[in-house]
Amino acid sequence: MKLSLCMIVKNEAFALPKCLQSAKKFVDEIVVLDTGSTDKTPQIARDYGAKVYDFQWCNDFSAARNEALKYVTGDWVLVLDADETLIPSIMPQLKEAIQGEEYLLINLVRHEVGAIQSPYSMVSRLFRNHPDIRFSRPYHALVDDSVIEVLRQEPHWEIGYLQGVAIQHQGYQQDAISQKNKITKALAAMEDYLASNPQDPYVYSKLGALYVEMGKVTQGLELLEQGVGLLQQNYSLPDSEDGMNEDILYELYYHLGIAHNRQQLAQQAIYYYREAVKLPIYPLLKLGAYNNLGSTLKANGDLVGAKTAYETAIKIDPNFATGHYNLGMIQKTMNLYTDAIASYQKAIQLNPKYADACQNLGVVLLKVGNVKDSVAFFKRAIFLHKKQNPEEAQRLRQGLQEMGLI
Known part of the structure; x- marks a missing residue:
């Protein structure tokens, strides 16, 4: 062929x-x-x-x-x-x-x-x-x-x-994104398309998500909910088309979770993230929903639920550096320091420029009394932050100086 x-x-x-x-x-x-x-x-x-x-x-x-x-x-x-x-x-x-x-x-x-x-x-x-x-x-x-x-x-x-x-x-x-001005192009094209194709749930998903990203959360929520309604009205389709619609439904649920988080409606966000991960789609595509579910559960005090969400994410993709880092944050909060150290180390192995992982690994190493390695990772975090977030680099350096560690 x-x-x-x-x-x-x-x-x-x-x-x-x-x-x-x-x-x-x-x-x-x-x-x-x-x-x-x-x-x-x-x-x-x-x-x-x-x-x-x-x-x-x-x-x-x-x-x-x-x-x-x-x-x-x-x-x-x-x-x-x-x-x-x-x-x-x-x-x-x-x-x-x-x-x-x-x-x-x-x-x-x-x-x-x-x-x-x-x-x-x-x-x-x-x-x-x-x-x-x-x-x-x-x-x-x-x-x-x-x-x-x-x-x-x-x-x-x-x-x-x-x-x-x-x-x-x-x-x-x-x-x-900034160089190509993609958001502006996407917005104009999708608004025009929606006006002439009001029964297409795909464009409701994409345009709704774009509105949420731009801060137009109320408009985005309305479009996303309309997209879900359209799919629910027309869900008895051939298997091949159902598969495509399940992917779209995942996107709708996922962005509804983000939108409700933006409005500080945590329980609604958790509901939509959980609905998203239930769908029978390719597992790698669910990482965003599992990661956001973990973050929302953590923010609302459900550490066990958050830990499970992050563990599921890295089981799906063992190379998901953000998942390992977030799991380390939960483990640190739960005083599971040995586990947290391993999670941070894995995140850094996967992404050597992961400044936050280096910084938090330094924190946990200090808690367990390993001052030498702690300082080494703090210094590495400062070096990385200088390029990515100079204010955080200065704040971290000042804090370490006040503690007499550097």
């Missing part, structure tokens, strides 16, 4: 080489649609062997992606953005999956590097080059709608997913 990489780009000279380097030896064709670059993006793409085409940008990601699909000649299509890279270890599994006859679409797990809330998402980025598969929605362009229609007409196909992380995405880091 011939695999084609399909991309749309604009002024991505900095990010594009890493993306193409990650994929070039695994794909049989690279198709790049340039939407108006003024830098060296088109030439960089050609240097990697890509077929490059031009397209006049029209404020519609789906239109651009569909134009790019016209030039694809492979049996299967892999879609990446310039700020994404393909994980090499996933390729044997990916190659095996596309050799089968049963799949129309294969969902991929994406690691959202730098994401504060949910570190993983599921994306519909690998699909058969079927003439009726097309992207829809102007901002969060997806093929899911057309896939559902194809499944209704050709029910012999299946939707699958690959185990493990397939894509790393850098775009959710705060500096990248």
